[in-house]
Amino acid sequence: MEKRPGFYDLPNELIQSILSYLTPESLGGSIRSVDKRLQSIADTPLLWRFHCRTQYRFWDPTHDIKKAFAKPVDATKWKDLFVSRRKLDKFVEEKIDEIIQSSQNRILNIEDVVRGGASTGLGPRKASHTYDVKDKLLELCRTPEDVDDYLARRYWAKACLERLHRAYAIEQWRVLRHQTVPLERALGAFDMFIQADGPGDHNDISDEIDLLAKALLSEYPSFADMSTRKQALTLTQFLNARGFTGVESENDYHNLQNNFLSRALQDPNHPALPLVCVVIYCCIATRVGLCARPCGFPMHVYGIVTPPEGRDLDDKPENPSEPPERMYVDAFRSTIDIPAASLQSELRRVGVSRDFEHVYLGPASTLEITIRMSKNIMESIRIVQDNASHAPLNTDGSRVPAWVTVSPDMDSAFYSTLWSRCILHEHSSSGNAQRRRHIPFLKEHFQQHAPWDVALMETHMLSRFHGFHEFEHLRIILQNVRDADAAERTPIKRDDEAKEKVKYNVGQVFRHRRYMYEGVIVGWDKACDAGETWIHQMGVDGLVKGRGQSFYHVLVDDKTSRYVAEENIGITDAEPSDALMSLAGRFFKRYDGVERRFVSNIKEDYPDD
Amino acid sequence: MTTPTPSLSAPISTITLSPQEGEERGDITIDRDVANLSITIRNSLSFEDESEQNQAIPIFNVTGPVLKKIIEWCEHHRGDPAVYDDGSKDAGDGNGTAMWAKSKGADVLGWDKKYMDGMDRETLFDVIMAANYLDIKALLDIGCKTVANMIKGKSPGEIRTMFGIENDFSAEDIEQIRKENEWAEDR
Numbered sequence: 001m002e003k004r005p006g007f008y009d010l011p012n013e014l015i016q017s018i019l020s021y022l023t024p025e026s027l028g029g030s031i032r033s034v035d036k037r038l039q040s041i042a043d044t045p046l047l048w049r050f051h052c053r054t055q056y057r058f059w060d061p062t063h064d065i066k067k068a069f070a071k072p073v074d075a076t077k078w079k080d081l082f083v084s085r086r087k088l089d090k091f092v093e094e095k096i097d098e099i100i101q102s103s104q105n106r107i108l109n110i111e112d113v114v115r116g117g118a119s120t121g122l123g124p125r126k127a128s129h130t131y132d133v134k135d136k137l138l139e140l141c142r143t144p145e146d147v148d149d150y151l152a153r154r155y156w157a158k159a160c161l162e163r164l165h166r167a168y169a170i171e172q173w174r175v176l177r178h179q180t181v182p183l184e185r186a187l188g189a190f191d192m193f194i195q196a197d198g199p200g201d202h203n204d205i206s207d208e209i210d211l212l213a214k215a216l217l218s219e220y221p222s223f224a225d226m227s228t229r230k231q232a233l234t235l236t237q238f239l240n241a242r243g244f245t246g247v248e249s250e251n252d253y254h255n256l257q258n259n260f261l262s263r264a265l266q267d268p269n270h271p272a273l274p275l276v277c278v279v280i281y282c283c284i285a286t287r288v289g290l291c292a293r294p295c296g297f298p299m300h301v302y303g304i305v306t307p308p309e310g311r312d313l314d315d316k317p318e319n320p321s322e323p324p325e326r327m328y329v330d331a332f333r334s335t336i337d338i339p340a341a342s343l344q345s346e347l348r349r350v351g352v353s354r355d356f357e358h359v360y361l362g363p364a365s366t367l368e369i370t371i372r373m374s375k376n377i378m379e380s381i382r383i384v385q386d387n388a389s390h391a392p393l394n395t396d397g398s399r400v401p402a403w404v405t406v407s408p409d410m411d412s413a414f415y416s417t418l419w420s421r422c423i424l425h426e427h428s429s430s431g432n433a434q435r436r437r438h439i440p441f442l443k444e445h446f447q448q449h450a451p452w453d454v455a456l457m458e459t460h461m462l463s464r465f466h467g468f469h470e471f472e473h474l475r476i477i478l479q480n481v482r483d484a485d486a487a488e489r490t491p492i493k494r495d496d497e498a499k500e501k502v503k504y505n506v507g508q509v510f511r512h513r514r515y516m517y518e519g520v521i522v523g524w525d526k527a528c529d530a531g532e533t534w535i536h537q538m539g540v541d542g543l544v545k546g547r548g549q550s551f552y553h554v555l556v557d558d559k560t561s562r563y564v565a566e567e568n569i570g571i572t573d574a575e576p577s578d579a580l581m582s583l584a585g586r587f588f589k590r591y592d593g594v595e596r597r598f599v600s601n602i603k604e605d606y607p608d609d
Numbered sequence: 610m611t612t613p614t615p616s617l618s619a620p621i622s623t624i625t626l627s628p629q630e631g632e633e634r635g636d637i638t639i640d641r642d643v644a645n646l647s648i649t650i651r652n653s654l655s656f657e658d659e660s661e662q663n664q665a666i667p668i669f670n671v672t673g674p675v676l677k678k679i680i681e682w683c684e685h686h687r688g689d690p691a692v693y694d695d696g697s698k699d700a701g702d703g704n705g706t707a708m709w710a711k712s713k714g715a716d717v718l719g720w721d722k723k724y725m726d727g728m729d730r731e732t733l734f735d736v737i738m739a740a741n742y743l744d745i746k747a748l749l750d751i752g753c754k755t756v757a758n759m760i761k762g763k764s765p766g767e768i769r770t771m772f773g774i775e776n777d778f779s780a781e782d783i784e785q786i787r788k789e790n791e792w793a794e795d796r
Contacts, residue, residue, distance in 0.1 A: 007774070014738070018753045021758075022760065026761065
């Protein structure tokens, strides 16, 4: 009778295979507690590398994770890496709980999440942000609706994620001021502002461009042997054939999405303004050994292609007595190059003197292109807002807020332009003048939409204004934000007078009786608590019930916070719009369909509501 | 009289296997498309020349009963599309272990589940080792998943009992392990 096999008759390699079907927690818990042999198999780096790869998609650049995956498996402590990610996940979850529970120190907590560690900790000072928290934040952004406080959880996770993205983007621009930065990083920074919990971060952009470069080389295997001229035109052809043909129609020219690399790359229609077209062209070119840079031509952004040292565009030896050749391409709109002479005559037509021609016909620096992109975005927004204000009203007199219908998010796009302009303009009189024009808008946007950017303002803005009179004003604003964050909350209880007088409650949804906008109540005062100037400006004394009636703090579906008299509040039982639902998480946990109101997450401030 | 040469155009439709382990050594004849599920057998077929094509292939490391059990699975799966032939497409797995070409999830369903449930644990281990030797990836896969499902959710003590494993940890070891495992225990 043969001896029947037991578990340990299986070779280690097969036991490893079996263990690979277990969860990492099981592997790191029960399994490795059984005996020494099973422990050593459970600790195998190969298994933990598998879990690192399958459980986590986003890694901080400091890990250089792609290289790590390609190296021999023993070169990295995969289990330690995995466990540290799990611990970070737990830290993020605990911090988000704290953020939801109280508004006190919320900004500090958000900063801790983005940093991936507590601010008061022992050990070396951590960097200000880490991409390692992104996977967990994304998961929280998708908290299922059956979770009690899902609106709040989603809102604050998203706020942290956007804050993280902005930190990365702004860092790119900060570096760009002093050194070169890859073109797609400098411009992809704008994408980092708008993408929230969607796809299209700077890694996605780089990956997409890598794929295009690979596809080009496999479609044209003799690419490397072509002359520069042929390469330039082949690239144009390649992009054109793939559907990169610029903007969909003249009407769509100013669509906001046409300004963003991630949209141009991911959207199957590849909508893109000429600037974005040329940037994609140049980024692919760099990867395949073709020298192409965007050109600073005022009316239209062309690409300048230059041949390698010592040769001309047709791969013949360069004529040393002639200036080095270059050609102008329209990225992917036409498959022929543009003669320099026609560009020169256009410049002359708009009054550029010959002495300055070279400025507009030469390659533009990455910094110049970034500023130009910023201006394009601002222009698109201006046109979108213009159109929105002329859009017809709904039958009930209301209007769908522009930010709902326009993609990507307009406010985030606007914010990106403000930051880029404030960081990138140089310290010259014209640069300073430009920067100052944008500072009031930056301050306003920051306070209203993202006060948790205070650390970014402190790091990047305060120092740039040192010595200017705006400095003190900005410093005070930032200090106020910090103080407000740290302050003890003072609850506003409903005394007898309030119970009598203040008809409506926090969480109730309403329509403004006059302006028809949709909003939700987030606070109240027994009588109008604004200053005389505001009362006068808004004509409060002209209202039927005047300034003595209850006034309400409200969140409106256009993202603004307003102060509304009780007589103008028309409480509605209707289901809140999707727009309002996505904004409400800042103050509420969820919408109660039975009570017909949002469930308060601001009990600290209004305990009786 | 000359030996008639075998027709070159007619494919040989059956294969004979000869188990070399254990007591039941009788030859087993199976259809070629069933045999092809084993990469090991397929490779040894391609090395034969025509004159050897009718001879039995010796199978080492696998007993007759286990081989029959394997064949039972192969006969049921003879028409399956080849899923595992090209190995893992994951970048960076150049360290040789082909185990990452796996389907997601650890569920064994339908016929396969009945097949697995129908054998005792020792046969299961035999089948796993045989599938490994014969290089039948899909069968190896579900065999491993089946054992994994046995282990899932069990405490260390239960696993030891199930497989007859001795606890060779000292008291200090156990304390050390508890600390190391803290991150995993909270979930």
